[in-house]
Amino acid sequence: MLDKNGIARTIARELRDGYYVNLGIGIPTLVANFIPNGMEVQLQSENGLLGMGPFPWEGEEDPDLINAGKQTITTLPGSVFFDSAMSFGMIRAGKVDLTVLGAMEVSQKGDIANWKIPGKMVKGMGGAMDLVASARHIVVAMQHVNKAGESKLLPQCTLPLTGLACVQKVVTELGVFGFDDHGFVLLERAPGVGVEHIKTHTRGFLTAHGSEPEISWP
Amino acid sequence: MLDKNGIARTIARELRDGYYVNLGIGIPTLVANFIPNGMEVQLQSENGLLGMGPFPWEGEEDPDLINAGKQTITTLPGSVFFDSAMSFGMIRAGKVDLTVLGAMEVSQKGDIANWKIPGKMVKGMGGAMDLVASARHIVVAMQHVNKAGESKLLPQCTLPLTGLACVQKVVTELGVFGFDDHGFVLLERAPGVGVEHIKTHTRGFLTAHGSEPEISWP
Amino acid sequence: MNKGDRGGPGWTWGLEDDVFLRTTNRMNKVFKDALSALHDLQDGTTLMLGGFGLCGIPEHCISALVQKGTRNLTCISNNAGVDDFGLGLLLQNHQIRKMIASYVGENAEFERQLLSGELEVELIPQGTLATRCLAAGYGMPAIYTPAGYGTEVAEGKETRVFGNKTYLLETAFDADYALVKAWKGDRLGNLVFRATSRNFNPLMAMAGKITIAEVEELVEPGALDPDHIHVPGIYVHRIFVGTNYEKRIEQRTVRSRS
Amino acid sequence: MNKGDRGGPGWTWGLEDDVFLRTTNRMNKVFKDALSALHDLQDGTTLMLGGFGLCGIPEHCISALVQKGTRNLTCISNNAGVDDFGLGLLLQNHQIRKMIASYVGENAEFERQLLSGELEVELIPQGTLATRCLAAGYGMPAIYTPAGYGTEVAEGKETRVFGNKTYLLETAFDADYALVKAWKGDRLGNLVFRATSRNFNPLMAMAGKITIAEVEELVEPGALDPDHIHVPGIYVHRIFVGTNYEKRIEQRTVRSRS
Numbered sequence: 028m029l030d031k032n033g034i035a036r037t038i039a040r041e042l043r044d045g046y047y048v049n050l051g052i053g054i055p056t057l058v059a060n061f062i063p064n065g066m067e068v069q070l071q072s073e074n075g076l077l078g079m080g081p082f083p084w085e086g087e088e089d090p091d092l093i094n095a096g097k098q099t100i101t102t103l104p105g106s107v108f109f110d111s112a113m114s115f116g117m118i119r120a121g122k123v124d125l126t127v128l129g130a131m132e133v134s135q136k137g138d139i140a141n142w143k144i145p146g147k148m149v150k151g152m153g154g155a156m157d158l159v160a161s162a163r164h165i166v167v168a169m170q171h172v173n174k175a176g177e178s179k180l181l182p183q184c185t186l187p188l189t190g191l192a193c194v195q196k197v198v199t200e201l202g203v204f205g206f207d208d209h210g211f212v213l214l215e216r217a218p219g220v221g222v223e224h225i226k227t228h229t230r231g232f233l234t235a236h237g238s239e240p241e242i243s244w245p
Numbered sequence: 246m247l248d249k250n251g252i253a254r255t256i257a258r259e260l261r262d263g264y265y266v267n268l269g270i271g272i273p274t275l276v277a278n279f280i281p282n283g284m285e286v287q288l289q290s291e292n293g294l295l296g297m298g299p300f301p302w303e304g305e306e307d308p309d310l311i312n313a314g315k316q317t318i319t320t321l322p323g324s325v326f327f328d329s330a331m332s333f334g335m336i337r338a339g340k341v342d343l344t345v346l347g348a349m350e351v352s353q354k355g356d357i358a359n360w361k362i363p364g365k366m367v368k369g370m371g372g373a374m375d376l377v378a379s380a381r382h383i384v385v386a387m388q389h390v391n392k393a394g395e396s397k398l399l400p401q402c403t404l405p406l407t408g409l410a411c412v413q414k415v416v417t418e419l420g421v422f423g424f425d426d427h428g429f430v431l432l433e434r435a436p437g438v439g440v441e442h443i444k445t446h447t448r449g450f451l452t453a454h455g456s457e458p459e460i461s462w463p
Numbered sequence: 464m465n466k467g468d469r470g471g472p473g474w475t476w477g478l479e480d481d482v483f484l485r486t487t488n489r490m491n492k493v494f495k496d497a498l499s500a501l502h503d504l505q506d507g508t509t510l511m512l513g514g515f516g517l518c519g520i521p522e523h524c525i526s527a528l529v530q531k532g533t534r535n536l537t538c539i540s541n542n543a544g545v546d547d548f549g550l551g552l553l554l555q556n557h558q559i560r561k562m563i564a565s566y567v568g569e570n571a572e573f574e575r576q577l578l579s580g581e582l583e584v585e586l587i588p589q590g591t592l593a594t595r596c597l598a599a600g601y602g603m604p605a606i607y608t609p610a611g612y613g614t615e616v617a618e619g620k621e622t623r624v625f626g627n628k629t630y631l632l633e634t635a636f637d638a639d640y641a642l643v644k645a646w647k648g649d650r651l652g653n654l655v656f657r658a659t660s661r662n663f664n665p666l667m668a669m670a671g672k673i674t675i676a677e678v679e680e681l682v683e684p685g686a687l688d689p690d691h692i693h694v695p696g697i698y699v700h701r702i703f704v705g706t707n708y709e710k711r712i713e714q715r716t717v718r719s720r721s
Numbered sequence: 722m723n724k725g726d727r728g729g730p731g732w733t734w735g736l737e738d739d740v741f742l743r744t745t746n747r748m749n750k751v752f753k754d755a756l757s758a759l760h761d762l763q764d765g766t767t768l769m770l771g772g773f774g775l776c777g778i779p780e781h782c783i784s785a786l787v788q789k790g791t792r793n794l795t796c797i798s799n800n801a802g803v804d805d806f807g808l809g810l811l812l813q814n815h816q817i818r819k820m821i822a823s824y825v826g827e828n829a830e831f832e833r834q835l836l837s838g839e840l841e842v843e844l845i846p847q848g849t850l851a852t853r854c855l856a857a858g859y860g861m862p863a864i865y866t867p868a869g870y871g872t873e874v875a876e877g878k879e880t881r882v883f884g885n886k887t888y889l890l891e892t893a894f895d896a897d898y899a900l901v902k903a904w905k906g907d908r909l910g911n912l913v914f915r916a917t918s919r920n921f922n923p924l925m926a927m928a929g930k931i932t933i934a935e936v937e938e939l940v941e942p943g944a945l946d947p948d949h950i951h952v953p954g955i956y957v958h959r960i961f962v963g964t965n966y967e968k969r970i971e972q973r974t975v976r977s978r979s
Contacts, residue, residue: 045747047955067748069909069955073589074515075659077953078909085717090518090710091646091660097516097569097713104943105909107953108658110665110693111515111541112597112859115590119608119860120927122955138613142586149577149586150568156616157590160609161860191613263489265697285490287651287697291847292773293917295695296651303975308776308968309904309918315774315827315971322685323651325695326916328923328951329773329799330601330855333848334669337602337866340697356871360844367835367844368826374874375848378867379602409871594859601852604883607862625862625892634883657948690915691949 029200029217029242034168036061037198037215037242038127041166047071049118049158051128052096054168058127063245069105071123073114073154078106095154115154119161126162128155130169130194132184135210135231137194139167140186152189159190171199171228178230180204180211201225203242209234215242247418247435247460252386254279255416255433255460256345259384260286267291267336267376269346270314272386276345281463287323289341291332291372296324313372333372337379344380346373348387348412350402353428353449355412357385358404370407377408389417389446396448398422398429419443421460427452433460492652492696493681494703497527500675504640506533507560511596511636511667512540512550513643516569516713519660520549523677523705524642528553537561539638541592541663543573548711557581565589569713587616591633593666598635600669600698605634641671644705645694648678649685652699653692661693668694677705750910750954751939752961755785758933762898764791765818769854769894769925770798770808771901774827774971777918778807781935781963782900786811793818797896799850799921801825806969815839823847827971845874849891851924856893858927858956863892899929902963903952906936907943910957911950919951926952935963 029037031054039061042048046068050056059081062068070079072094079094080101088099117123132140139159142152159165172178180197196214197204202225203215210232213225222237247255249272257279260266264286268274277299280286288297290312297312298319306317335341350358357377360370377383391397398415414432415422420443421433428450431443440455494500501524504510514520528536529552536559543564544550553559554572561583567573576582587595588610598606607630611617621632643664646657654676656664668674676694681704752758759782762768772778786794787810794817801822802808811817812830819841825831834840845853846868856864865888869875879890901922904915912934914922926932934952939962 043747069748071955072659074518075662077955078947082716082718085719088712088715088717089658090712091658093516093518093659093712093714095515097518098716099712099714100716102658102947104941105907105911105954106947107911107950108656108661108947109950109953110656110661111589111593111663112666113953115593115610116859116927117953117955119590119610120858121860146578149574149584151564151566151586152588152611152616153566154589156588156614157608157610160612188614261489287490289697290917292776293920295697296689300974300976303977306970306973306975307916308970309916311774311776311917311970311972313773315776316974317970317972318974320689320916322683323649323653323696324689325653325692326689326914326919327692327695328914328919329847329851329921330924331695333851333868334601334603335695335697337848337868338600338669339602364836367832367842369822369824369844370846370869370874371824372847374846374872375866375868378870406872594861602866603852604865604886604888606864608860628862630862655948661948688949690913690919691946 028220032057034198034200036244037203038166038168039063040244041125041164042066042068046124047122049073049123049126049162051155053129055127055129056096073118075109075111075114076106078103080106115157118157121161121163123162125164125166126158127166127168128158130167130179132179132181132186133167133194133197134181134183135206137192137206138184139189139194140184141189143187145187155189159193164195165193166196166198167194168198171201178228180229180231182231201228207234213239215240217242246438250275252416252418254462255421256384256386257281258462259343259382260284264342265289265340267341267344267380269373271347273345273347274314291336293327293329293332294324296321298324333375336375339379339381341380343382343384344376345384345386346376348385348397350397350399350404351385351412351415352399352401353424355410355424356402357407357412358402359407361405363405373407377411382413383411384414384416385412386416389419396446398447398449400449419446425452431457433458435460491650492700492702493650494701496703497523497677497705498530500701500703501527501531504533507535508533508639509537510539510640510642511638511671512538513662513664513667514540514542514549515659515662516542517544517549517711519644519662519664521642521644521677522708524675525549525552528558529556532558534558535560537563539563539636541565541589543567543570545569545713546572563587565592593663595633595636596663596666596670599637600666603635605632607631608633636670638670639672641667641674643668643674643676645676645678647680647682647687648676648702649682649687650702651684652676652696652702653687654678654694654699655687655691656693665694669698674699675701677703679705679708749908750958750960751908752959754961755781755935755963756788758959758961759785759789762791765793766791766898767795767896768797768898768900769896769929770796771920771922771925772798772800772807773917773920774800775802775807775969777902777920777922779900779902779935780966782933783807783810786816787814790816792816795819795821797821797894799823799847801828801831803827803971804830821845823850851921853891853894854921854924854928857895858924861893863890865889866891894928896928897930899925899932901926901932901934903934903936905938905940905945906934906960907940907945908960909942910934910954910960911945912936912952912957913945913949914951923952927956932957933959935961937963937966
């Protein structure tokens with residue numbers, strides 16, 4: 028089983044030198060902590076910053092400088108500010124290489140739902156619909172099951188969609204999942220997690236042979 | 246009869262305090278010399294400048310600072326540079342109050358042709374098609390007749406159009422012309438020019454009573 | 464005009480700043496405060512408000528709206544503030560009839576009014592929100608975006624395939640007023656923004672039929688570098704200086720000096 | 722993440738500039754000169770070239786194209802240079818098969834090749850040219866503009882009425898390369914332009930599949946104010962320093978100190 032940091036660390040393996048990356052709120056944010064040494068990537072924050080730096084030192088918070096999660100952050104040498112139209116312009120034009128975001132549900136076709144529970148919770152999609160419509164690589168970081176213990180990997184989403192057939196990889200505490208024409212494909216198992224356990228907790232169609240390697244980090 | 250400066254001075258009466266104005270190449274450029282004292286307007290140059298200043302002093306030319314006619318110019322306090330998309334964005338959004346441009350032909354419906362003589366001359370429309378499609382007020386400054394002595398105010402244009410039914414006023418060396426449902430309407434005569442002379446030199450339908458005042462300047 | 468021609472705008476009227484910078488009526492866009500700048504804003508108005516979260520919001524314009532008690536507003540804003548700050552103040556007072564936003568998760572009162580049906584809400588993708596502002600400011604009646612295709616956002620909307628991708632047609636916003644917050648500005652309406660408080664502000668400034676900018680500092684024309692002005696004054700109709708900005712921080716996240 | 726949460730990007734890997742600014746392959750976009758930056762530009766390529774008249778043109782990229790002798794080019798550029806400078810140099814060499822431009826009145830050789838049928842030419846309104854670049858850079862497949870409606874520019878194009886105005890549908894440009902000239906840039910590709918040499922350069926920089934920027938000065942990351950960068954490096958793939966810019970003036974107009 029992976030903890031949150033393990034999920035983030037696993038996703039960090041998707042990074043490539045020179046990537047422009049947008050990290051969503053929650054676990055995705057943690058990916059920034061695992062950028063491999065010697066690799067240079069730039070983080071895009073869709074509220075208008077390229078080259079996001081770490082949190083400020085205590086006492087150095089700047090209310091004019093936040094990320095898309097409304098957290099106080101910093102810049103780095105080479106950072107750029109821009110307006111929201113340019114921010115989503117670069118996203119829409121496919122300039123963002125990788126986006127990592129959380130999800131409430133992912134379907135075996137790669138649909139994603141993460142913005143609304145009808146009648147219960149309405150937070151809004153923020154920039155998620157734009158990101159999943161246009162980023163070059165889309166990876167979901169989430170818990171494998173919800174609080175009721177039900178699989179969040181489903182034959183089809185039950186909640187209102189954020190995007191259609193767009194997710195390319197899902198990383199949960201149980202493993203790494205890709206997609207083929209039939210549905211989910213188990214690519215790697217979390218350390219110590221057996222295939223049967225994964226199958227039991229996955230409701231969408233899942234291809235898993237048992238020979239999938241355990242996740243390892245460089 | 247008006248000379249070029251007279252035409253420019255006549256058009257300058259169209260200026261209002263606070264106007265944003267785009268002046269085309271040729272006679273329109275001269276309008277800048279007749280901005281009434283105490284009135285504040287800003288000149289937009291569609292290559293990316295708001296608040297165009299006069300020509301530089303000799304020896305102070307800056308090759309990075311030109312107007313849409315490719316002339317070296319200067320800025321004024323409060324000038325702004327921007328890219329061509331924003332420049333035509335503000336034009337298209339109707340933020341330019343007045344555009345003054347030259348023409349080869351104007352029709353009695355307010356069509357204008359000023360960019361091409363098929364088989365002979367192909368310079369291109371530059372920004373003229375954008376300007377006539379979107380500026381709030383459109384005034385043409387031109388000679389009344391061409392080099393062959395033929396009227397440039399026509400029932401309909403013979404040259405490829407720049408814009409359709411967009412010209413609101415035409416100022417020539419003979420007078421000031423507006424438009425109504427029938428065609429051209431003589432609004433003012435140039436000093437010393439009689440109605441018959443104007444009628445003789447105008448091929449489009451022209452309403453002219455003889456009672457039109459002579460042009461005067463404040 | 465020929466090379467070396469000196470007959471063009473050599474401008475006969477002497478020193479330029481004598482003419483161009485005389486304070487006249489319409490190019491002097493400075494108002495004394497938020498209330499005077501918003502004097503003609505009526506009930507039922509559609510308005511855009513800049514800001515992302517609480518960052519770069521027009522605090523003083525919002526205060527003036529509270530003070531005026533203007534009602535039945537349609538507000539276009541990326542977020543809805545928090546319960547007791549930003550647009551949350553207008554929600555508390557029930558001054559807003561309809562919200563067009565992309566993310567409203569920080570405001571419990573908003574969620575309550577929405578679920579109870581007191582408030583009409585249109586949630587749209589953030590990039591769509593931004594680009595519909597840009598379209599208005601750039602005179603484009605509509606734009607195409609792939610965001611929301613296949614979701615409930617696309618319901619009732621025209622779609623079109625370009626290349627191998629499906630796009631939604633989204634229309635430009637049509638807002639009576641845009642209320643924005645800039646860092647610095649001059650009396651011509653030129654604006655400069657700071658860091659991520661820029662966000663939607665320049666776009667809305669360009670999109671409003673009447674654009675009102677509040678600034679931290681009003682400077683003389685010429686003090687802003689013409690290469691670095693974010694919004695040219697042609698888009699801005701009124702400007703005033705706001706004092707004592709609260710600039711509340713929503714998520715104070717820091718590294719400890721261990 | 723909750724207020725005051727320190728578990729987020731507190732970034733475990735120590736000093737940021739140790740990691741983020743290490744010179745690695747892909748984020749270091751600096752090439753040694755124009756020829757090396759254009760090494761893979763083939764015959765038959767579609768390319769955009771920034772500049773308005775001779776102002777802000779990528780002089781060194783054009784020289785490299787002349788030197789390489791690349792042929793059958795489709796060039797998207799507002800103007801076509803003059804006979805012996807700018808794009809005129811490529812025209813002289815018959816390296817251009819097709820020009821897409823808005824105004825070409827300064828170039829006699831151009832007019833000759835056009836009227837003789839040697840050169841294919843598409844003249845389009847300047848705002849349409851600019852906005853088709855913007856569309857490409859902002860991922861919008863097409864835009865609507867009223868420019869050219871009712872003229873031969875509209876022939877064969879789809880029209881649509883919004884409000885009481887008719888617009889043409891114009892598609893985003895699809896260019897293999899964009900060659901632009903900036904004032905300053907850094908190795909990440911961030912660009913800043915000067916005065917009216919900005920013009921089409923930032924738009925084309927955003928529109929190119931491979932964007933090559935020549936700059937007068939290459940500065941260290943961080944030297945450019947993040948509030949005032951015109952093109953973020955995410956859009957720029959290669960950058961090199963051009964030396965000895967000629968910056969020829971087309972119309973030298975001055976006031977005399979009488």
